[in-house]
Amino acid sequence: MNKEQEILAAALKLFVEFGFHGTPTSKIAKEAGVANGTLFHYFKTKEDLIVGLYNHIKDDLNRHLSETQKEKDSLKDKMKNLYTASLQWGLVHKPEFYFIQQFHFSPHLAKVSPEDIERQTRLHLQLLREGVTGEIFKPFPEQLISSTLGGHVYGVYQYLLNTELTQQKQDEIIGQTFELLWDMLTK
Amino acid sequence: MNKEQEILAAALKLFVEFGFHGTPTSKIAKEAGVANGTLFHYFKTKEDLIVGLYNHIKDDLNRHLSETQKEKDSLKDKMKNLYTASLQWGLVHKPEFYFIQQFHFSPHLAKVSPEDIERQTRLHLQLLREGVTGEIFKPFPEQLISSTLGGHVYGVYQYLLNTELTQQKQDEIIGQTFELLWDMLTK
DNA sequence: TTATAGATTGACTGATCACTCCATAAAATT
DNA sequence: AATTTTATGGAGTGATCAGTCAATCTATAA
Structure with a gap:
């Protein structure tokens, strides 16, 4: 290193x-x-370090999530893979995941450049659009679906974090909660 | 003052x-x-002030939420009232809501005493238990239901925060998302 | 009236911190 | 080989900050 x-x-x-x-x-x-x-x-400054660390971690996560996406998968499978990979990455990288949230509720968030934000949300946005335009989701605003989805991941993550489960049990929960989420959001 | x-x-x-x-x-x-x-x-110290402010806000929120609870309501109504009141309080008290989250991802969280935590979560826990023991909810661990619920509120809050809606539209979204949540969690 | 306790002030301090600066070393470029 | 650029070190600095303290004020009670 x-x-x-x-x-x-x-x-x-x-x-x-x-x-x-x-x-x-x-x-x-x-x-x-x-x-x-x-x-x-x-x-150059401490703030530079803080924001730099955030972008470093976000890009890392994003690279990892991108690898789960296969062109020929259905939207549901793509989303399930994204969902699963997000949670698993978060559980393997606990400090990184915590830092992201810590950063989100700090004044430093405002220092992230629009280009960085765009790059870091592109993948999610793309899937979301696919579901909205394809009328897979219930007729809610795209932003509402996005927020609900994010909140769901956040909630399940908190649960998995606070209960020591075997890998198998964990995967089971992830699978079950994804189905709950999918049924809630789709027609 | x-x-x-x-x-x-x-x-x-x-x-x-x-x-x-x-x-x-x-x-x-x-x-x-x-x-x-x-x-x-x-x-006594700056940290004392930070933690004191957190408890002050949490108690305030809790007092407000307690007022929505009526003994004779059904569980669903009680939860819906809690859900609605939480979101509405958060939208009226944006800085307070933001501060709570900011605090949760800070090292100061560890300084909140167990008694304070108990007092601040009693109401939620009580309703949750009622739903679990009454077998209203799907057979998931209590902790998972609790986390999912929290995540859902968090997600919907983010949406309402970032979109300027009329009071009426807001109430409509709150009602609709509660139904989504309820259907997702109950049998 | 006097005594006691709490409330309020703001100048002060010792410690800490982000950041600088210059010297040197290593690497890259000419 | 000579020159420039980049990397690294660590002592030093001016500013800032959390917290102190002694003095004064206010209010209530004895």
């Missing part, structure tokens, strides 16, 4: 544990095994 | 806008129109 990645990894670990406030850049540098100055060589 | 409440109101406003990190206690005191020392007379 190069120094930039070491810094990102250290920042993630400390931000999740102590919050943005509670984490001085000096501690991040120390945890990463680099000098103070090195951190500011890669990230 | 007495000084303690002025401080809480100022803290809420500034925390939501600038985050915990970006809000010095001196600014809070200034915004509240009190001296620095006065703030620390009412709250």
Whole structure:
């Protein structure tokens, strides 16, 4: 791992544990095994580091989710794969998932550029549009379906996070809750 | 409004806008129109203020939700009233709702005492238990139903927040989404 | 009236923090 | 080989901040 990645990894670990406030850049540098100055060589400011870490994680997640998409799958299968992969990635990458949410409720969110946002939501938006224009979903506004979907994933994630289940039980829950979600949203 | 409440109101406003990190206690005191020392007379530390504000808001919300509950209502009506009141309160108290979420993804969450948590979740838990023991809900773990429910509220809230709807349209969406939720969770 | 306790003030402080700066080293480019 | 660019280090700094403190004010009770 190069120094930039070491810094990102250290920042993630400390931000999740102590919050943005509670984490001085000096501690991040120390945890990463680099000098103070090195951190500011890669990230002009602390805020730059925070936003950079967010984009780094989001792109990583997005790359992973994209890999689950196969052209020839039905919409339902594509969405199920997206749903499943999201939850599984979140369970494997707990600090990353927590950080995303922590970031979403911070003033730093406003610093994410529109291009970054577009790139990070393209995949979801595309599937959603497919379902809306194909009249697969119930006749609700696209935004409402999107929000409901997001909320559902969030809720199920919280459950899976707080109950230690075997991989098999986990997959079972994911499958069942997807069906609930699908039945709720489609005609 | 007495000084303690002025401080809480100022803290809420500034925390939501600038985050915990970006809000010095001196600014809070200034915004509240009190001296620095006065703030620390009412709250021993900044963290005390943050946690105190959270409990203050949560108790406020809880008091409001409790008022919607009538003994003789059916479970469905009780839940619908809780659901509706939650969303409406959140829309009227946007900063408060945002602060709750901001707080949930901060290290300060760990400082809320078990008694406070119990008091703040009693109402929800009670209705949930009623539905589980009465076999109204589908046979899922209580925790899963609870999380799903929370996620659903969260999702619909995000939608209502981001779309400027008339009161009437809003109520319509709330009614419709509750039915979706109810159908999804009950037998 | 006096005594006591709480409320309020704002100047002050010790510690901490984000960030700078310059020296050196390594790598890339000419 | 010479030159430029990039990477790294770490001591240093000015600003800021959470929290203190002693003085004053207010109110209530004895």
